[in-house]
Amino acid sequence: MPSPSTSAQSHPPRWLAVYLAALVALTPFSIDTYLPAIPSMAHALGVTVAEVQRSVSSYLLGFAVGQIFGGPLSDRLGRILIGTIGLGIFIASTALILFINNAELLVVLRFCQAVGGGFATVICGAIVRDLYHGRDAARIMSMIATMMLLAPMVAPVIGSTLLTFSDWHAIFIFLLVYALLMMGVVRSILPETVSKFRRARRQRQSRRSMFNGYGEIFRCRRALGFLFAQALISGCMFIYITTAPFVFMERFGVSSAHFPLMFGSCVLGLVLMVQVNIRLLKVFEPRQILLVGMSLQLMSCALLLGSTLYFGRELPLLGWMIPLVMAMGFNGLITPNSAACYLEFFPKISGTANALYGATLFIAGGVLGGLVNGFHTGTLVPIAAGMAACSAAALCFVLFVARARRPIDVDGRR
Structure with a gap:
């Protein structure tokens, strides 16, 4: 039975x-x-x-x-x-x-x-x-x-x-x-x-061996590539979240009544891309979609930074919103697939692996979001530059550390 x-x-x-x-x-x-x-x-x-x-x-x-x-x-x-x-x-x-x-x-x-x-x-x-x-x-x-x-x-x-x-x-x-x-x-x-x-x-x-799983995770180079890449993507998201009140209400003069609409537009973009991701998974592997999603997000962040530098203080709200919604929306192609790729390496210690994953995202996101806030200059340049830097570094981790272009075998070690 x-x-x-x-x-x-x-x-x-x-x-x-x-x-x-x-x-x-x-x-x-x-x-x-x-x-x-x-x-x-x-x-x-x-x-x-x-x-x-x-x-x-x-x-x-x-x-x-x-x-x-x-x-x-x-x-x-x-x-x-x-x-x-x-x-x-x-x-x-x-x-x-x-x-x-x-x-x-x-x-x-x-x-x-x-x-x-x-x-x-x-x-x-x-x-x-x-x-x-x-x-x-x-x-x-x-x-x-x-x-x-x-x-x-x-x-x-x-x-x-x-x-x-x-x-x-x-x-x-x-x-x-x-x-x-x-x-x-x-x-x-x-x-x-x-x-x-x-x-x-x-x-x-032994009780001491209970945490040996963390050592196993840190010895798996490819898994760390997926983990640190997603931590940087989380940092990009937290930069947006922590600076949103300044960006919309102070920089662009959006009223408190309309702030949820501006803030929520990025979330709706995310929901849409998650639905696209579900359909893409019928044809492609998670690591393939992840690479495309990170590449598209980097292009969006580069467009956001370029638009900010080009227009300066004359930047219109639409010039900020379009690339921002794109950048945040592509998280729908990134986050589920990076989590799946990372957890694939640890079938026997999935609880430990998921614990490190969740804790790392919160810590990295909070630190990077706070770091960008520390460079606050009253302009949008540090925000756009911080998001672009996080996105570029994340793509590098996925390409050169996680080697996402290579398949992951059954035991997750190749």
Whole structure:
């Protein structure tokens, strides 16, 4: 009689991508829904807005920590157990936030909340790698990405709507309810994709060896090429996200009412290209589409930089928006395929590999986005130049380190 894990791998449940996307969406919901409430939270706690904003940074740090530790633990103990523990930490931390009375406690609890979120969401990419590989993995990643891209657009709207009917506590009640629903999904719907034999074998190993998978990853040169390339692409995205308010509202004078429209246009471009990617995967390999996507993005970033330098302060909004939407949109051809190519190398430690992948993207994106902000000159040149530099470096990593023009064999080592 086949084990549940074997059965799940032979017949993955229908709508699995929807459930995994809903679980991964816990992170953007946790970050973006409460952004509109930061001023009111600062007023309620009697502190400055800057003190409350520290809780955003603490969440990003906690999420990276949760991913780094949650991935190897899920390889050792199973996906469902780690997902359950993570959601339990998230639920407890969120409930405690409802009773805070100072900003310091908010920062600590947001860190704990993020660690739980990292544990819970790191299992998603691992489950995809356990069940699928190659084109199928990239197709599922694309479907998850499509739904995931909608979360950052919807989250601030949810937060603002809740604030019109109540205070900031309503936002964390929403997160609490959402996490409880995800607990039901993890416990009742998601398959356990780590077999009992594999779990027992890993549990017999020393606890120190639990993190040996990270050493295995860093010894795989081609996989690191895909990883660092995607980290740079994430940096390009974070540069856009962190500078968007200045670009649209200060540089081009877009009103706060129209800002979501400008910001969301790039997200819609991304969603469109993800759908194109799903159809291309029926014909081409993920690494082939990845090379084309990165080349097109570099051309778009070069056009953005050229347009910025040529027009200077006379740059029209359309001259900025067209290449920007193109550059961000081509991420739909890049991100799902780079993830699939990278994870292809590590079928036995997919939880560890996905943990490093997620943590690296957040850390690299945050650092590169902050670095460009540090070179702020009041013009768009550092922004366009930073995006072009990230895109060019990413293509170099894929071509010369990952050697994406060469096929990846079954064991992922050639």
